[in-house]
Amino acid sequence: MNTPVRVRFAPSPTGYLHVGGARTALYNYLFARNQGGVFVLRIEDTDAARSTDESLAAIFDSMKWLGLSWDEGPGVGGPFGPYFQSQRRDHYGIHAQALVEAGRAYPCFCTAAELEERRKQMAERGEAPKYDRRCRGLDAAERERRARQGPAAIRFALPDQGETDWDDVVRGNVAFQNQVLDDFVVVRSDGRPTYNFACVVDDHEMQISHVIRGDDHISNTPRQILLYQALGWHGPRFAHVPMILGADGSRLSKRHGATSVAAYREMGYLPSALLNFLALLGWSYDGTQELFTLAELERLFRLERVGSNASVFNLEKLDWMNGQHLKRLPESERIRLVSEYLKERGWDLSSRSPEWTAMLVRAIGDRMKKLSDAEVHGAFALRDRLEMEESAWASLRERSNAAELLDALAARLEADREFSLESLEREMRALAAERGVKAGELIGMARVALTGRTVSPGIFEVMALLGPERTIARLEQAASRWREASPRARV
Numbered sequence: 462m463n464t465p466v467r468v469r470f471a472p473s474p475t476g477y478l479h480v481g482g483a484r485t486a487l488y489n490y491l492f493a494r495n496q497g498g499v500f501v502l503r504i505e506d507t508d509a510a511r512s513t514d515e516s517l518a519a520i521f522d523s524m525k526w527l528g529l530s531w532d533e534g535p536g537v538g539g540p541f542g543p544y545f546q547s548q549r550r551d552h553y554g555i556h557a558q559a560l561v562e563a564g565r566a567y568p569c570f571c572t573a574a575e576l577e578e579r580r581k582q583m584a585e586r587g588e589a590p591k592y593d594r595r596c597r598g599l600d601a602a603e604r605e606r607r608a609r610q611g612p613a614a615i616r617f618a619l620p621d622q623g624e625t626d627w628d629d630v631v632r633g634n635v636a637f638q639n640q641v642l643d644d645f646v647v648v649r650s651d652g653r654p655t656y657n658f659a660c661v662v663d664d665h666e667m668q669i670s671h672v673i674r675g676d677d678h679i680s681n682t683p684r685q686i687l688l689y690q691a692l693g694w695h696g697p698r699f700a701h702v703p704m705i706l707g708a709d710g711s712r713l714s715k716r717h718g719a720t721s722v723a724a725y726r727e728m729g730y731l732p733s734a735l736l737n738f739l740a741l742l743g744w745s746y747d748g749t750q751e752l753f754t755l756a757e758l759e760r761l762f763r764l765e766r767v768g769s770n771a772s773v774f775n776l777e778k779l780d781w782m783n784g785q786h787l788k789r790l791p792e793s794e795r796i797r798l799v800s801e802y803l804k805e806r807g808w809d810l811s812s813r814s815p816e817w818t819a820m821l822v823r824a825i826g827d828r829m830k831k832l833s834d835a836e837v838h839g840a841f842a843l844r845d846r847l848e849m850e851e852s853a854w855a856s857l858r859e860r861s862n863a864a865e866l867l868d869a870l871a872a873r874l875e876a877d878r879e880f881s882l883e884s885l886e887r888e889m890r891a892l893a894a895e896r897g898v899k900a901g902e903l904i905g906m907a908r909v910a911l912t913g914r915t916v917s918p919g920i921f922e923v924m925a926l927l928g929p930e931r932t933i934a935r936l937e938q939a940a941s942r943w944r945e946a947s948p949r950a951r952v
Contacts, residue, residue, distance in 0.1 A: 466498025467670045470531075471660070473505045474517035477721035480774070481675060481705050481713060483527060484739040488702060489673050490529045491740070491762035501667060502534030504545045505660075507653050512547075523722040527732045528755055533667075541667040546659050553654040556662050556692060557615050557647055565691040566647060568604055568613035569596040591643035592616065615648040617658075617688065625683035630671070630700035632769050637683040645684055657681055661688045661696075669697050673764070676701040700764055703743050703771045713774050729802055729832030734783035742772040752785055784830035795829075796822050802832040808843055820926055824918035841912035842926040847935055849913040857909045857943065864940040864947070866896060866903055867910055871936035880929050885921045910939030 470486040472478065478486075493500040502524070506512040521535070533539030543549055560566035569592075580590040597618060599607070607613070619642055626636035647658035654662070660681075664672060679701050689696035707717035719725060725735055737753050744767045746753070753761070787795060800818050803810060810818065822829070825838045841847065857863050873888050874880070889907070893900040904920045911923050911932060924932045 464670050465668075466493060466496040467501065467668050468493050468498065468673055469501040469503050469664070469667065469669050470529075471503040471505045471663075472520050473508060473511075474513060474520060475508060475511040476516050477519045477723050478523040479720050480722060480725070480735075480739065481720075483523065483529075483722050483735075484705065484742055485674055485702065486524065486529050487527075487736060487739055488744070488762075488764070488767065490531075491758055492671065492673060492764050493532070494759040495762045498670070499532045500529075501539070501541075501669070502531035502537075502544065503663060503667070504535060504547075505656070506545055506547045507656075507659060509547065509653075519721075519723060523726070526726055527722065527736055546654075546663065549659070549663065550652065550654075552666065553648065553659055553662055554652070557654070557658070560617070560647065560691060561615060563691070564618065566615050566617050567597050567599075568608065569616045569644075569646070570607045570610075570613045571596060589641075592645075594644055597644060612650045612652075614646050614650045616644040617647050617684070617691070619644050619687065625686050627682065627686060627699055630673075630698055630764050631703075631767050632676070632679075632701055635679065635682070635701075637680075639683075639687075642683060647688070657684045658688060661685050661692070661694075664697055665689070665692070665694050671700060671764075672697045673700045673702065676703055676769075700767070702767055703769055705742055706771050706773050708773060708775070710773075717774065718776065729834065729836075730779070730783050731786050731798075731832075734779070734786040737786065738779045738782050742774065743767050752782070752789075780830045784827070787829060787831075788827075792819070792822070799829075799832055799835045803835060803843070806836060808836075817926065820922060824922035824926060826918070828918070838918060839926075841914070841917065841923065845931075847911075847913050847938075849909075850915075853909045853913055853915045856915055857906060857939065858946065860902075860906055862896075862898070863906050864943040866892075866898065866906060867936045867940040867943070869896070870903070870907060871933045871940070874924070874929065874936070875933050877929075880925070882921045882925055885924050889920070907936065911935050 468489040470482075470489050472482055472486075490500050492498070504517065504520075506517075524531070531537060533541065534544045557566065561568070571592075576592070579593060583590045596613075596616070620639050622639060624636050624638050626634060629635050645657065646655050648654050663669075682699055682701070686696055705713045707713045709717075713720060719728065722735070726732075733755060736755055736758070737751075740753065740758050740762070741751065744762065746761050746766070790798070796815070796819050799822050800810060800815075821835060821839050821842060825835060828834060828838050836843065860866075870889070870892055873892050874885070877884050877888050889903060890900050893903045896903075905915070908917050908920055908923070909915060911917075911920070911927060917923055918926075927935070
């Protein structure tokens with residue numbers, strides 16, 4: 462390429478990092494890495510009322526967790542700072558004044574109430590609510606007179622005719638008729654720049670070569686191109702990536718479930734899997750390969766292979782993909798991640814040995830699609846108090862010999878000094894043979910008594926994780942509860 466690749470991700474610190482924003486950041490990051498370019502992080506915080514330090518910290522934390530390190534920006538620095546829009550106000554003022562002096566912008570003295578009233582009148586007449594340009598024709602004397610009465614906004618003087626078009630890397634040629642636009646505000650009356658103006662000034666001064674963003678910004682692009690032309694600047698190439706939809710086909714939102722990167726982290730997803738999943742929401746390599754590491758994505762990503770059709774956020778696919786990424790990890794790494802996750806969730810593992818955690822991970826096995834599954838499938842061992850599912854208890858109640866067999870099993874295991882996987886299986890099967898029941902039936906009853914569920918990891922791993930004391934106590938408690946609840950036992 463003739464110009465060095467420089468791309469940017471520019472979130473507003475008004476909330477957590479949305480998965481849609483994370484995908485935009487990822488595409489920018491991958492394009493920069495693939496092209497040997499620079500990935501810039503810029504914070505668009507001109508909305509002082511909604512911007513918070515908490516949101517800013519959450520964005521930084523999510524970006525770092527995902528592994529999307531930026532080359533220029535907050536905490537890193539760079540030659541084109543500052544990288545917070547709130548600290549660049551003087552930059553916007555200089556260029557806004559240049560537009561006014563060139564006759565490409567003008568002061569607007571209309572109040573918010575006046576503008577709202579005119580919009581209502583236009584809507585009643587069936588007209589598109591556009592600015593009527595009444596301040597555009599004011600002479601110098603009138604402008605000076607009104608300026609003495611209070612501050613004015615600055616509006617861009619839009620061309621009356623023609624069209625604005627561009628060659629979008631993703632969508633091909635896109636064109637807007639200028640007459641459908643209006644004289645939009647570039648600087649508000651309080652001196653704050655609008656999104657479109659600040660974006661153009663920053664992208665120019667930071668030498669951004671490509672603007673990769675969601676296609677919800679397409680309507681902003683003609684306005685920005687016109688600003689580039691009015692300021693005599695050469696604009697970047699634009700690439701508008703498709704939106705992400707929920708399962709019902711509407712734009713992904715909170716009603717579809719979690720939408721923030723932080724929420725998926727809390728649910729136990731791996732950053733590698735979430736990145737892999739987000740990359741495929743719009744981009745594909747060969748239409749076949751689905752599992753990628755970040756290093757592979759950096760090497761294979763091509764912006765031209767991003768499609769223009771919207772993609773559906775399929776949570777089942779993410780779960781599968783996360784499970785595959787977990788499988789690919791060395792067992793020691795899975796154990797470390799599970800241990801850290803459980804500790805972050807408030808579980809005290811100080812009395813547990815590393816071997817115990819390793820056994821838990823092995824016992825859950827392929828059931829572990831995400832780290833939180835260790836908490837779900839391992840709840841029986843993590844909690845001292847057993848939580849019994851009603852359906853599981855109902856299945857145990859139906860067994861007429863449940864209490865007798867559970868008590869017998871408890872007594873047998875109490876005498877088992879070895880208490881190993883091998884000895885537990887040996888004693889369980891021996892008891893079943895002695896009592897003339899199938900081993901599977903006895904195992905099913907023990908599973909409910911020990912885990913409170915009809916489905917669990919292997920029963921002998923369950924016993925080993927609980928240890929002798931808790932195993933025997935739960936078997937005896939289940940037998941006692943069965944007798945208390947069964948009319949037949951009281952006859």
